[in-house]
Each structure stands twice: as C-alpha cells, then as structure tokens.
Amino acid sequence: xxxxxxxxxxxxxxxxxxxxxxxxxxxxxxxxxxxxxxxxxxxxxxxxxxxxxxxxxxxxxxxxxxxxxxxxxxxxxxxxxxxxxxxxxxxxxxxxxxxxxxxxxxxxxxxxxxxxxxxxxxxxxxxxxxxxxxxxxxxxxxxxxxxxxxxxxxxxxxxxxxxxxxxxxxxxxxxxxxxxxxxxxxxxxxxxxxxxxxxxxxxxxxxxxxxxxxxxxxxxxxxxxxxxxxxxxxxxxxxxxxxxxxxxxxxxxxxxxxxxxxxxxxxxxxxxxxxxxxxxxxxxxxxxxxxxxxxxxxxxxxxxxxxxxxxxxxxxxxxxxxxxxxxxxxxxxxxxxxxx
Amino acid sequence: xxxxxxxxxxxxxxxxxxxxxxxxxxxxxxxxxxxxxxxxxxxxxxxxxxxxxxxxxxxxxxxxxxxxxxxxxxxxxxxxxxxxxxxxxxxxxxxxxxxxxxxxxxxxxxxxxxxxxxxxxxxxxxxxxxxxxxxxxxxxxxxxxxxxxxxxxxxxxxxxxxxxxxxxxxxxxxxxxxxxxxxxxxxxxxxxxxxxxxxxxxxxxxxxxxxxxxxxxxxxxxxxxxxxxxxxxxxxxxxxxxxxxxxxxxxxxxxxxxxxxxxxxxxxxxxxxxxxxxxxxxxxxxxxxxxxxxxxxxxxxxxxxxxxxxxxxxxxxxxxxxxxxxxxxxxxxxxxxxxx
DNA sequence: CTGAAAGCGCTTACAG
DNA sequence: CTGAAAGCGCTTACAG
Numbered sequence: 001x002x003x004x005x006x007x008x009x010x011x012x013x014x015x016x017x018x019x020x021x022x023x024x025x026x027x028x029x030x031x032x033x034x035x036x037x038x039x040x041x042x043x044x045x046x047x048x049x050x051x052x053x054x055x056x057x058x059x060x061x062x063x064x065x066x067x068x069x070x071x072x073x074x075x076x077x078x079x080x081x082x083x084x085x086x087x088x089x090x091x092x093x094x095x096x097x098x099x100x101x102x103x104x105x106x107x108x109x110x111x112x113x114x115x116x117x118x119x120x121x122x123x124x125x126x127x128x129x130x131x132x133x134x135x136x137x138x139x140x141x142x143x144x145x146x147x148x149x150x151x152x153x154x155x156x157x158x159x160x161x162x163x164x165x166x167x168x169x170x171x172x173x174x175x176x177x178x179x180x181x182x183x184x185x186x187x188x189x190x191x192x193x194x195x196x197x198x199x200x201x202x203x204x205x206x207x208x209x210x211x212x213x214x215x216x217x218x219x220x221x222x223x224x225x226x227x228x229x230x231x232x233x234x235x236x237x238x239x240x241x242x243x244x245x246x247x248x249x250x251x252x253x254x255x256x257x258x259x260x261x262x263x264x265x266x267x268x269x270x271x272x273x274x275x276x277x278x279x280x281x282x283x284x285x286x287x288x289x290x291x292x293x294x295x296x297x298x299x300x301x302x303x304x305x306x307x308x309x310x311x312x313x314x315x316x317x318x319x320x321x322x323x324x325x326x327x328x329x330x331x332x333x334x335x336x337x338x339x340x
Numbered sequence: 341x342x343x344x345x346x347x348x349x350x351x352x353x354x355x356x357x358x359x360x361x362x363x364x365x366x367x368x369x370x371x372x373x374x375x376x377x378x379x380x381x382x383x384x385x386x387x388x389x390x391x392x393x394x395x396x397x398x399x400x401x402x403x404x405x406x407x408x409x410x411x412x413x414x415x416x417x418x419x420x421x422x423x424x425x426x427x428x429x430x431x432x433x434x435x436x437x438x439x440x441x442x443x444x445x446x447x448x449x450x451x452x453x454x455x456x457x458x459x460x461x462x463x464x465x466x467x468x469x470x471x472x473x474x475x476x477x478x479x480x481x482x483x484x485x486x487x488x489x490x491x492x493x494x495x496x497x498x499x500x501x502x503x504x505x506x507x508x509x510x511x512x513x514x515x516x517x518x519x520x521x522x523x524x525x526x527x528x529x530x531x532x533x534x535x536x537x538x539x540x541x542x543x544x545x546x547x548x549x550x551x552x553x554x555x556x557x558x559x560x561x562x563x564x565x566x567x568x569x570x571x572x573x574x575x576x577x578x579x580x581x582x583x584x585x586x587x588x589x590x591x592x593x594x595x596x597x598x599x600x601x602x603x604x605x606x607x608x609x610x611x612x613x614x615x616x617x618x619x620x621x622x623x624x625x626x627x628x629x630x631x632x633x634x635x636x637x638x639x640x641x642x643x644x645x646x647x648x649x650x651x652x653x654x655x656x657x658x659x660x661x662x663x664x665x666x667x668x669x670x671x672x673x674x675x676x677x678x679x680x
Numbered sequence: 681c682t683g684a685a686a687g688c689g690c691t692t693a694c695a696g
Numbered sequence: 697c698t699g700a701a702a703g704c705g706c707t708t709a710c711a712g
Contacts, residue, residue, distance in 0.1 A: 007705090009705060009706085010705070010706065010707095011705085011706095019682075019683090020682070020683055020684075021705085021706075021707090022682070022683070022684085022707080022708080023681085023682060023683085025706070025707060025708090026681090026682085026707095029707080031707085031708090032681085032682095032708095033681070034681075034682090035681065035682095038681080038682085052456045052457065053705090053706085054400075054704085054705050054706065055460070055461045055706095056396060056399040056400045056405060056461065056704090056705080056706090057400050057688095057704070057705035057706035057707090058705080058706055058707075059396040059399075059400075059461065059688095059706090060394075060396045060397050060399075060400045060687095060688050060689065060690085060704090060705080060706070060707095061687085061688055061705080061706050061707045061708085062688090062706085062707070063688080065396060065461055066461065067407075067439065067461060075425045075428065075429060081421070081425055084425075085415045085421055085424075085425075085440075088415065088440050088442075089415060089442070092441075092442060097439045097440075097441065097460065097461070098439060098440065099407065099437045099438060099439045100425075100428050100437075100438065100440065101432075101437065102428075102429070102432060116392045117392065120395070120437065121395045121396065121399065121405055121406065121407060121437070121461065143392075230625075230629060259629065263629065263631070266631070285570075286626060286629075289570060289599065289603065289626075291603070291606070291631055347689090349688095349689060349690085350689070350690065350691095351689085359698075359699090360698070360699055360700075361689085361690075361691090362691080362692080362698070362699070362700085363697085363698060363699085365690070365691060365692090366691095366697090366698085369691080371691085371692090372692095372697080372698095373697070374697075374698090375697065375698095378697080378698085393689090393690085394688085394689050394690065395690095396688090396689080396690090397688070397689035397690035397691090397704090398689080398690055398691075399690090399704095400688090400689080400690070400691095400704050400705065400706085401689080401690050401691045401692085401703085401704055402690085402691070402704090403704080
C-alpha cells in the first residue's frame, strides 16, 4: 500500500493547478491574498495529489519550527510530570507543540541543554535547573529564547519564574504550629544533586518558623530523602519512626513525600492529624484524594505553565509587549485539608 | 548580551579551521573518517565560535528530524498521561525526542493527525485512536510510519498493539465472583465518543463472566461515566448508591474510576471489601497507594511504550529485522490487593 | 495578483 | 582524506 514514491512538493501541486510553487505557498500559508479561483484550483490539486507540507523545509526557510522544549529533572516525580504536561496543554492552546526532555538532574546534561550544545529542534526552552546553582549563573546565558523555572532568583539575564521556597517552608511549618504542634519534624532536604535545591530553602523556612515560635529544632527532627517521591517519603517516615524521636507535626518537602509518609504513619496505627499533623507542598492531584486529604502549600502548575509559555512565545515572536528579561515570583497559598 | 548577529554556520567554522563545510560536517556527524589534526582544528573552531548545528537544515537534507509524536486522547486521564510519559522515557533511551499531542477524542483531529494533513514535525507516530472505530479502517492508512495502540484489532495495514478488552472485563469480573460477590455492578461504559471504546468491550466481558456464573445482570447494575476520571468515578458511584440498587461487587472500567468510586464508597461508611469489593483496570501508580490498595487488571504501560517505540523506530530506520505490519496483543494480568 | 529566482544551512555523490 | 558543487522543499524580496 505504502509504495515508496517521491513525495509530492509544492511545485507538483502548482503544476497540477497551473500555477507556480509561490502561489501554492501563498494559498497554504495565507500570508498573501490570492484570488478565489486560484485558491480553489490549488486546494483541489492538494487533495488530488495528497500533498503534505514538508514542515522541515518551511522551518529552515522561516527559522521557526513551531516547537517548544520543556526540560525537567525527571518525569518520575509527580510535580515535574504535572508541570511538563501542563506546559504541553497550555502550549497546544496557543498553537505550539512541545517536546519533553529529562535532565535526570545531571549537571552535564543541564549545561548541554541550556548552552544549546545539545541543540534541540525547537524555537525556545522552558527549563527547570536542578543540578545547576548560583555558581553557574554565567552559564545561564544562551542565544536561544529561554524561560527558567527556578528554586531561587538567579542573577541571569533571562526570564525566570521563581518559587519563594523559604517562605513556603515557613508558611507550612507555621501552619503546623498554629494547629498546636510542638515538635515538628521535616522530611526532605538532600545533599544531592546540588546545594541550591528547593529542599535547602524550605529547610531554612522551616527552621525560621520554629525559632520564631520558640520551638525546638535539631538534626534528629530532620530526615533526608534522596528522591522526592512517594517511595522516598515512605522510607523517610519509616526511618523517623524507627529513630524514636517524638514528633507531633511533619512538614514534607513536597506532596509526594507527604503522601508516602502519610501512608506509613497510618500503617503504624498513628492517627493523622490526631497523633501527627502532616503538610506538604505543591498540591499535586493526589493531594486532594488521599484519606485524610492532604494539607499543602499549593503551587498552581497550570498558571506557572501558562506564564512560562506566554513569556517564551513573546520572546520568540519578538512581541512588542515583551519588555526584556524579568523575574517573577510564583504565587503560592496554603490549602488546609484533613491532615492538619 | 544576546546581540542579534548572523548565526554561525559550518562554513564559518570551516573558514576558521582552514577546511570546508564538508569536512566540518564529517567531523561533527562522524559519518566519514577524518584525520585527528583536522578534527582537533574543527573542534577548536566550534568552541571558539560557539557553533550550534542548525538541526532543521540537517533535517531537510537527511529527511529525519529525530522526533517522534505520541497522540493520545487527553492528558487529563491518568492512564494516557502515564502512557505518553512512558513513551517519552523509552524514546529518550533510544536517542529520540517526543512531542505529545492531545486529540481530545475529536474525530476530525484524529483523522487529521493520522492522515498527515496536520503534518507534524516528526518521523513517526504512536497513535491511540478514541473517536475512530472499525468503520474508519480505510482511513488508518497513511504514508507516515505509525504504530496504533488500539482497543480492538483494526483491519489496517499498520503495526498495532491491541488490548484484549473483553477478556480484561471478563477476568476482572470473574475475580469478583471468585471472591464471593453475587451482585456485581459496573461503572464505565459510555456512548461517546464512539461505539468502539474500551468500555464497550469491557462491558461485554463483564456480562459474559456474570452469565457464566449464573449471576444477575441488568441495566440497573451498569452506570455510565462520561469521563474515565477520578471525578467521573466518584460521580458514578454516588449515582449508583442513590439508585438504591444493591451490589456487593464493583467493576470499574479503569483505575481512575475505581479510585474515585472507592473514595465515595468509604465516605458513605461502606467497608471495602467487606460490604463491596472493588476492582479496576490499568494499574496506574495510584492504584497501589490507595487505602485499601486497589485490585486491578494491570496493563504494563512501560512495556507497551517500549514495544511501540521499538516498532516505530524499526519502521523509520528500515530495520531489516522489521518484517512488516503486525498485530500484537498487549498482555495483562490480575493484581489482587486490598479491595477484593 | 503571479512568475522566475535566490537562498535558508546542511549532507553527499562527484572528482581529485 | 578533502574541495567544489548540487540539491533537500520551502518562502520571499524582485519584477511585472
């Protein structure tokens, strides 16, 4: 059925319709006015010959591919998966397609993508660095349009949407204190892949909230989690319980950790929030569906994605309303549910 | 910082290194042997000038983009989101990037993507039809490499990975019967978007299992769900409870429905599996994490994705081991957990 | 409103 | 192993 014949070109269509490829191009792109009769003849030839535009050739000529790239650490992590899919959805709305790249939090890979060495077939990049930190800010300059999603403001001339991570940690912890917790543990900070991850900032906020309330802090209350996943949270909660450290509140670096920890706490017969109150960060879909439903500091990935796509497209298209690189804080808000 | 200068080309690199663009191409592609001295000179020039390959130009010349497209009904549905992301992950492993398209189960959009009219910048397509059915099989022929993920075998000359949907419905229902259920309800079948969706086939299997066991069937036991989502399952379960129809087993068309229904059943004070046993289909990530954990008929999206990518790449590359279009059944297996 | 021609930046037979 | 040149299939100033 699929005989290997030479693909139909605009010249072929033009020949069949009695015009040149230029007119075919004008008809299909709609860039230039064309008489109705010519348009009809061209469209008829398109159908007869089964013409399909060679998008690569157009891309070479126009310098546009119609593609955006979104690069996240790993899709295995619910938050990044939801974020990447939200970007796909928002971009589609504006007529752009998206390719998803995983950096695996690998420093070399992040540098390659940002620097454009691992040149991707796309017109712009939405990038969430994970292994790169403030030290690397000079590298964060590239000639490709880029929007950074950052865990802290970077001193880079690039559009960035920045989480208020310390404030998020403080707000979550303060909420636990407000709910009566006196010994608040935390699951989340990790050494790898870098010193500038969300966990470190959220830890600072956690410590600040406890100090402000005159409550105890200490290394025995803080458990590392290598992977910010459900499994990572479950394992960390097991460790925390095994350590024997008493605690009546638990702040988890994100919802995936919190949901895993919640599962373990209840499996050990603890009442949540009676024995331990639990709070996470992100408001992933599952947060509202757990039993009890998870309290969290919500980050609206849909609006992050929408802002990122809008900013990126404005850069790419040279939109006059685009006033140059800017840094915006990503809003967050507390959502109280059953676990606190 | 980002001054708009003419981008560096291979000719520029060649000029700086004292060779022509042909040699630069040979060095960067590795297609032809090059003397070490020449290679070193070229690489030095690449670094000095900050050369970045124009991938679009290469694509026009070679006829390859290095991109695959995966088109699913909607990312809002967990199963399709997990499937699309699994394709991204598996393709990355083989050195391909992926763009994700949503059809929104729209017939016109499905036809456009399949027919190649909405020509996408990619070398091949992994496609899950939702609105198209057996009636449309003639349309399922396109000149682009394609792998279909289907709810029923299509009479199309294309690679297809097909779910055994009727058998899945039968196995799930038979499991409930084995566990002692005598009045088994089902949530799932829907009229829209087409008559050939998974729900219809799974309903047949459900009915067959009940008849084989000599157990009652009937319209009052079957609740439609417009959307196969958590919310759809919750709403359907509310309807079922409100109808007053007694039931001690519940087969849901997929896990998302089942998890939503489970939530509602427990909110109404019902014991699962004591009062009602529940089973779903897919084995999405959340299935293992609910309380009680959800029994299900597991479909391994990772292996589906891996097979689809492998088949598609074999087609694209004209792999001699590729023996032409074939139909493969996607394996499934029962996973018993806490809800049955 | 349309034709003839140039050119986007690569890769690849054709020579040497 | 390398140079000079053609060509992939479009879009777009240049003429008319």
